[in-house]
Amino acid sequence: MPLWVFYHPPNTFTDPATKKALAKVLTDGYASVGLPRSYVVVLFQPIEPDSYYIGGVARPSPDVPANKPGPDSTRPFIRIKIEHFARPDPSEKSKKRFLRWADATLKPFIADQGYDWEYSVEEADRSQWKINGIVPPLEGTQAEKEWAKTNMITPFEPEKGGLLGKL
Known part of the structure; x- marks a missing residue:
């Protein structure tokens, strides 16, 4: 199962159509390599700025001297956690191909919106995975x-x- 969790400020991903479009493009990507569409889970988890700190600075927050040095603190920061259970990436080449796909897929939804972002991919032990038992x-x-x-x-x-x- 690919699980994608988007941790984001409440002022981002506010449009249900945008969330649906992102979930669809992610699901389509996995389905194109043979995974059942029902494996793909996409969650949007809004986090209030007073509970969302990057480098000790709330994000987003006013761009004031106290928030320096560092990036523009007014820019929303999106943290994405990706978990893969169904199929581990077998090679470095495959892993790099996945990262290129993820970057291209996320770009219109995150980078092109002017957000800062980060993601990580965890490959879980398939033997510890069940769906509906x-x-x-x-x-x-x-x-x-x-x-x-x-x-x-x-x-x-x-x-x-x-x-x-x-x-």
Whole structure:
């Protein structure tokens, strides 16, 4: 499961259509490499400026001498946490390709809006992942293809998910 959490000031991502468009482009990206769309979770978590500090300075906050040295404190700061469970990136080349895709995907929603931003990607242990109490099928299996086709999480026979003898 790709999980994307956007921690952002309340004055950003205020338009539901913008959030929906960002969630769609992220979901489309993962679906284009065969992941079931239902794996992709995108959360928008507004954080009040008095609870959002970057370098000891609330963001956003007035650009005053007390907030220097440092970047323009009036600019909103977006922190993004990305977790990958379904498929680890197998190589440095693949990881770099993902980072380029993430940068290009996020640019119109964040950089082009004049926000400062940061993200990190964590690859979680697939063996510690379940959806609706079900261990997800392995990559490329009949069960995963069915999940991708129907966009639904449904029980399957272990052999159809590449899990025979692994549960």
